[in-house]
Amino acid sequence: MDIFRVLTRGASVKKNSGSKAKAADYSAINDKEANHKEKDSETQIVKELDFFRNKKIISKVENEKGEETKEDVSNERDDGGNDDQDVLKPTITNAAEASALRKSYKGNVSGADVPFPIGSFEDLISRFSFDKRLLNNLVENGFTEPTPIQSECIPIALNNRDVLACGPTGSGKTLAFLIPLVQQIIDDKNTPGLKGLIISPTKELANQIYIECFKLSHKIFLEKKRPLQIALLSKSLSAKLKNKVISDKKYDIIISTPLRLIDVVKNEALDLSKVKHLIFDEADKLFDKTFVEQSDDILSACKEPALRKAMFSATIPSSVEEIAQSIMMDPARVIIGHKEAANTDIEQKLVFCGNEEGKLIAIRQLVQEGEFKPPIMIFLESITRAKALYHELMYDRINVDVIHAERTALQRDRIIERFKSGELWCLICTDVLARGIDFKGVNLVINYDVPGSSQAYVHRIGRTGRGGRSGKAITLYTKQDSVAIKPIINVMKQSGCEVSEWMDKMAKLTKREKESIKNGKAHTERKQITTVPKIDRSKRRRQQEMIAASKRRKNEEL
Numbered sequence: 001m002d003i004f005r006v007l008t009r010g011a012s013v014k015k016n017s018g019s020k021a022k023a024a025d026y027s028a029i030n031d032k033e034a035n036h037k038e039k040d041s042e043t044q045i046v047k048e049l050d051f052f053r054n055k056k057i058i059s060k061v062e063n064e065k066g067e068e069t070k071e072d073v074s075n076e077r078d079d080g081g082n083d084d085q086d087v088l089k090p091t092i093t094n095a096a097e098a099s100a101l102r103k104s105y106k107g108n109v110s111g112a113d114v115p116f117p118i119g120s121f122e123d124l125i126s127r128f129s130f131d132k133r134l135l136n137n138l139v140e141n142g143f144t145e146p147t148p149i150q151s152e153c154i155p156i157a158l159n160n161r162d163v164l165a166c167g168p169t170g171s172g173k174t175l176a177f178l179i180p181l182v183q184q185i186i187d188d189k190n191t192p193g194l195k196g197l198i199i200s201p202t203k204e205l206a207n208q209i210y211i212e213c214f215k216l217s218h219k220i221f222l223e224k225k226r227p228l229q230i231a232l233l234s235k236s237l238s239a240k241l242k243n244k245v246i247s248d249k250k251y252d253i254i255i256s257t258p259l260r261l262i263d264v265v266k267n268e269a270l271d272l273s274k275v276k277h278l279i280f281d282e283a284d285k286l287f288d289k290t291f292v293e294q295s296d297d298i299l300s301a302c303k304e305p306a307l308r309k310a311m312f313s314a315t316i317p318s319s320v321e322e323i324a325q326s327i328m329m330d331p332a333r334v335i336i337g338h339k340e341a342a343n344t345d346i347e348q349k350l351v352f353c354g355n356e357e358g359k360l361i362a363i364r365q366l367v368q369e370g371e372f373k374p375p376i377m378i379f380l381e382s383i384t385r386a387k388a389l390y391h392e393l394m395y396d397r398i399n400v401d402v403i404h405a406e407r408t409a410l411q412r413d414r415i416i417e418r419f420k421s422g423e424l425w426c427l428i429c430t431d432v433l434a435r436g437i438d439f440k441g442v443n444l445v446i447n448y449d450v451p452g453s454s455q456a457y458v459h460r461i462g463r464t465g466r467g468g469r470s471g472k473a474i475t476l477y478t479k480q481d482s483v484a485i486k487p488i489i490n491v492m493k494q495s496g497c498e499v500s501e502w503m504d505k506m507a508k509l510t511k512r513e514k515e516s517i518k519n520g521k522a523h524t525e526r527k528q529i530t531t532v533p534k535i536d537r538s539k540r541r542r543q544q545e546m547i548a549a550s551k552r553r554k555n556e557e558l
C-alpha cells in the first residue's frame, strides 16, 4: 500500500488555503479510488501515528472555533469517518485559539511576547517560510503533527528567543529543538562554520540526537550544493580536529557530551565563538554538580553576542530555573503538564519486598505471574549491584544483559542494538541509560533499587510509555527505603496514580528527611544481591581463596 499517502495525511492542504496550496506535494488524501483493504491498513497506521492524541486536541480547538470551522471540517473529510478519527489542520492566528490549544494540553507558557503555538507543521509554512525539504523529511519519518512541546517551542526558537522547556518524558522534546535549529541553519546558509551546538550528558543520548538530526537534514543542501553538515563529537573526530586532519569550520551542527567538547575547545581544536544556537538537553543534569563547571565553560566559550540558548528536560527543579534565568536573555518558559509529574501514560506501582532477598523473589514472582513482559529495563544504583543482578538472572536463564559505565563503547553499542532489535529481552543498567534514551516499545521498567531523587525516578520510568504508548513501572522497596520512597509516592500522586491512604500518610517528608534526600543521604548501604545462603557463600569464598593460594604457591615454586 502507499504508506507515503497515509503518512502525508497529516500535511494535507485545506481547499481554500492559498499559501498551503504550495504544500500540495504532501497531499493526495481524497483518493476516492482507494480500495477497502487499503483503508483498513490506513486506519491501522493512522492509529499508530496518533501517539499524542493530537486529533483530539485539535478537534477540541476546532470546536471552540464554532460552526464555521465545523463546516470546513466536514469539507475536509475524505469519507464517512467520525469526528474523533478526522485529522484537522488548524492554523493558530489569534490569542483565543492559542489559549484554547494550550488549555487542551495543559500548557503553561510565560515570558514577554511569547509567539502563538503552531497548530500543525503546515502552520510553519505560512508563518515562518519553513523549508519544504525539512517538512518533507518530517513527514517521511512519520511526524505529521507537532506534539504540544513542539507546538510551543518551535515558534519560540524561530523567533530567536531563549527558551526553558519542560515536558513529559517521551513527548518529543528532541524534535522540539532540532526542527527550528535545522531551519535556522538553512536560513543562515551563507555563514560558514559551526553555528549550532547541542550538549547532552551521555554519549548514548548524544548519538541518538545525532541520528535524529541526520534524518531531519536528509537531502538538505546549503550554498553551492553543500550538504548540511552534522557531527557527533566522537573520540576519533576529536582526535582528527586536534591533529587538524579536519577543519573545525566543516560542520554546521555539533552534538557532544560536555567533557569531550571542553577537551577539544581547551586544545584550541574547535572554535565556539561563532555558535549562534546553544542547546542543553537534559538541562537539569547539565547544571547539577556533576557538569555545572563544564557547562559554564561551554557558555563562556560561546562568545557570539546574539547567542540563542535553549534548555530542555522532563524535570526542571527550581535551582535550575534560577540558573536559567541568570544565563538567558528574556527567556520564554514552557511547561507542559505538571512539572513534578511523570508521564501519565505510565502505570506506576510500588512493591514492598521486606529486605534485599525479597527483591529477587519479587522478580521471580513477576516471571511466574507473566508480568515480566519484554522488552524490560531494570535499573540499579551501582555497577556492582547491576553486575550481581545480571549473574542472578542469567542463572535463571532469563535473556538478559547489562550496561554500565565499565563496559566499553563497543559493548554498549552492541547491547543497545540487540535490545532495540528484540534479540535481547531484558536490559539491566545503571542511571547511565536513565535519561533521554528512546527505546521504542519498552513494556516495563523495574526500579530494583529506589532512585535517589524524584527527578531520577521520572527519567528512569520515562523509558517506557513513550510517544503516546502505554507502559508500566514497578519500584521495589524494602524497610531501608522508608525515606527514599516518599518523593516517589509524591510523583505518583502528581501523575494521577491511585495512592492508598497509608501511602499518602507515609509520603509526608519531615524537614530533616528533605535535607537528607537533597544531600543524597537517604540511602544506607544495601546488602549484596544473591539468593545463595550465607553458609554456601562462605564455603564458595573459602574454596576460591584455596584455589588462589594454591595458584600463588605454584607461581612461587616456578
Ligand SMILES: Nc1ncnc2c1ncn2[C@@H]1O[C@H](COP(=O)(O)OP(=O)(O)OP(=O)(O)O)[C@@H](O)[C@H]1O
Pocket: 049, 051, 142, 143, 144, 145, 146, 147, 150, 167, 168, 169, 170, 171, 172, 173, 174, 175, 313, 314, 435, 436, 437, 438, 440, 462, 466, 467
Ligand atoms: N510529532 C511527532 N509525532 C509522532 N511521534 C513523535 C513526534 N515527535 C517525536 N515523536 C516520537 O516520540 C518519541 C519520543 O521523543 P523524544 O525522544 O524526543 O522524547 P523526549 O521528550 O526527549 O523524552 P525524554 O524526556 O525521555 O528525553 C520518539 O520515538 C520520537 O520519534
